[in-house]
Amino acid sequence: MAPVTVKKICCIGAGYVGGPTCAVIALKCPHIQVTIVDLNQARIDAWNSPDFQLPIYEPGLEDVVRACRGRNLFFSTNVDKAIQESELIFVSVNTPTKKSGVGAGFGADLHYVESATRRIAAVANSSKIVVEKSTVPCRTAESMRTILEANCKPGCRFDILSNPEFLAEGTAIADLFSPDRVLIGSLQTQEGKDACAALASVYANWVPTARILTVGLWSSELSKLAANAMLAQRISSINALSAICEATGANIDEVAHAVGYDSRVGPKFLRASVGFGGSCFQKDILNLVYLSESLHLPEVAAYWRQVVEMNEYQKRRFSKTVVDTLFNTITGKHIAVLGFAFKADTGDTRESPAITLIRDFLAERAYVTVYDPKVEAEQIWQDLTEACPDLTLEQIKKQVTLAPSALEACKQKEAVVIATEWKEFREISWQTVYNDMTKPAFVFDGRLIVDADKLREIGFKVKVIGRGERI
Numbered sequence: 001m002a003p004v005t006v007k008k009i010c011c012i013g014a015g016y017v018g019g020p021t022c023a024v025i026a027l028k029c030p031h032i033q034v035t036i037v038d039l040n041q042a043r044i045d046a047w048n049s050p051d052f053q054l055p056i057y058e059p060g061l062e063d064v065v066r067a068c069r070g071r072n073l074f075f076s077t078n079v080d081k082a083i084q085e086s087e088l089i090f091v092s093v094n095t096p097t098k099k100s101g102v103g104a105g106f107g108a109d110l111h112y113v114e115s116a117t118r119r120i121a122a123v124a125n126s127s128k129i130v131v132e133k134s135t136v137p138c139r140t141a142e143s144m145r146t147i148l149e150a151n152c153k154p155g156c157r158f159d160i161l162s163n164p165e166f167l168a169e170g171t172a173i174a175d176l177f178s179p180d181r182v183l184i185g186s187l188q189t190q191e192g193k194d195a196c197a198a199l200a201s202v203y204a205n206w207v208p209t210a211r212i213l214t215v216g217l218w219s220s221e222l223s224k225l226a227a228n229a230m231l232a233q234r235i236s237s238i239n240a241l242s243a244i245c246e247a248t249g250a251n252i253d254e255v256a257h258a259v260g261y262d263s264r265v266g267p268k269f270l271r272a273s274v275g276f277g278g279s280c281f282q283k284d285i286l287n288l289v290y291l292s293e294s295l296h297l298p299e300v301a302a303y304w305r306q307v308v309e310m311n312e313y314q315k316r317r318f319s320k321t322v323v324d325t326l327f328n329t330i331t332g333k334h335i336a337v338l339g340f341a342f343k344a345d346t347g348d349t350r351e352s353p354a355i356t357l358i359r360d361f362l363a364e365r366a367y368v369t370v371y372d373p374k375v376e377a378e379q380i381w382q383d384l385t386e387a388c389p390d391l392t393l394e395q396i397k398k399q400v401t402l403a404p405s406a407l408e409a410c411k412q413k414e415a416v417v418i419a420t421e422w423k424e425f426r427e428i429s430w431q432t433v434y435n436d437m438t439k440p441a442f443v444f445d446g447r448l449i450v451d452a453d454k455l456r457e458i459g460f461k462v463k464v465i466g467r468g469e470r471i
């Protein structure tokens with residue numbers, strides 16, 4: 001059987017991955033009709049909003065959606081119709097860490113993947129290529145295949161592919177336009193290879209073929225977890241070294257520069273910080289830990305677990321530095337927190353280190369004022385309520401206020417804490433900030449973005465992650 005020519009694609013899950021990924025496919029493949037479906041009506045309404053108030057903020061995304069929405073890109077809640085019409089279906093639903101039951105706190109909650117798969121099985125009335133886009137534990141494709149094959153209608157067949165996504169938030173569109181690689185895993189049967197060729201031909205519309213890697217199904221699934229684990233491991237390594245720098249007077253920027261200059265190490269992902277956040281790193285490493293334990297590999301599990309533990313330590317260490325530096329108490333003190341997103345150029349707050357810091361400050365009964373250029377107020381209240389189960393929203397609102405700008409947030413505060421590396425925090429007028437602050441005025445830089453010497457000349461007391469200078 002010759003590889004299928006893909007004319008219609010359905011993507012189940014209109015989130016941070018499904019939305020941008022399939023919008024870019026629609027842009028680059030005008031001959032393919034792409035329908036992105038979701039059960040969440042509000043999300044689909046936002047994708048369809050006349051003024052392009054899209055449900056996620058991602059630089060460049062609006063231009064892509066404007067170019068193809070209504071042409072060959074559609075957003076809908078009619079999941080069944082999109083499944084039936086398409087030859088190729090991406091499953092791009094969420095796979096959060098399990099909160100209860102077996103594997104709670106580590107394993108991936110696969111019930112969204114399973115219900116999407118069951119829906120495909122229930123309504124498909126022709127052969128489909130089903131593509132696992134979500135990040136999943138090794139061998140999930142096997143479970144999907146079992147469900148699909150058990151429900152296959154006469155004359156139909158299902159081929160399962162793994163095609164993990166490597167985009168990073170904030171640079172998703174650039175990453176999708178020019179990916180380092182596209183990874184496709186398939187069974188090594190003729191049918192599996194044909195399905196793989198069909199998906200590869202979609203990407204080949206804009207990705208050089210040398211960058212389209214084809215591997216076995218399980219290698220593909222494991223490679224995604226491995227890539228995230230190794231990226232996060234670099235951050236935990238540099239953060240561990242930042243603690244040594246603070247204790248010795250070395251400078252973590254200089255150390256990272258010197259180490260990264262070795263072409264075998266490379267310069268990327270060596271930026272010390274208050275800790276990594278985001279929906280993926282912690283979840284995927286815990287998933288790898290759980291997988292290792294299930295395979296009776298406790299040493300391997302312990303190795304990867306330490307990457308997450310180091311990250312927790314880094315966040316705790318930073319909160320403690322704030323308290324210690326502010327004369328061992330922040331009770332009743334006023335602290336501005338600049339940034340709430342887990343990184344710059346996104347409105348996403350999942351696992352943001354800012355949440356942990358603010359939780360710690362509230363536990364010390366400090367007053368906190370937050371400013372973030374992209375995160376919605378609703379989201380901040382929701383995240384803080386979840387992070388502080390002992391406090392009601394009313395109590396949280398007595399201690400936390402939201403400011404309309406960075407300058408407003410810093411007024412009359414004893415300390416400014418930089419939690420996200422937004423460009424505007426680099427460019428803020430620190431002299432104005434200083435003039436309006438309570439003295440002595442402290443800056444705690446958790447993202448290595450300020451020029452500490454300049455700030456000290458203005459009069460600030462400055463603490464930067466990974467720098468051992470006395471203030």
Ligand SMILES: NC(=O)c1ccc[n+]([C@@H]2O[C@H](COP(=O)([O-])OP(=O)(O)OC[C@H]3O[C@@H](n4cnc5c(N)ncnc54)[C@H](O)[C@@H]3O)[C@@H](O)[C@H]2O)c1
Pocket residue numbers: 012013014015016017018037038039040043079092093094095112113115116133134135136165166167168169279280
């Ligand atoms: N966020 C990232 O940067 C990123 C990058 C690479 C991979 N991933 C992985 O991609 C997957 C999706 O992540 P995300 O950030 O887009 O999640 P998300 O929560 O933003 O989006 C998932 C969407 O799927 C929808 N959904 C769930 N079950 C459904 C069903 N049965 N039918 C229809 N819709 C359904 C939800 O309503 C939600 O809108 C995860 O496995 C994640 O680990 C995420």
Ligand SMILES: O=c1ccn([C@@H]2O[C@H](COP(=O)(O)OP(=O)(O)O[C@H]3O[C@H](CO)[C@@H](O)[C@H](O)[C@H]3O)[C@@H](O)[C@H]2O)c(=O)[nH]1
Pocket residue numbers: 135165166167168169170228231235268269270271272273274275276277278279280281342343344
């Ligand atoms: O040197 C660095 C680089 C990043 N970070 C932090 O690490 C977190 C994650 O950043 P990043 O990886 O840029 O964003 P994500 O959107 O989480 O992307 C990661 O997770 C995605 C989901 O699986 C993968 O697809 C991407 O390849 C992978 O980079 C953020 O809090 C960053 O501030 C650092 O502290 N130091």
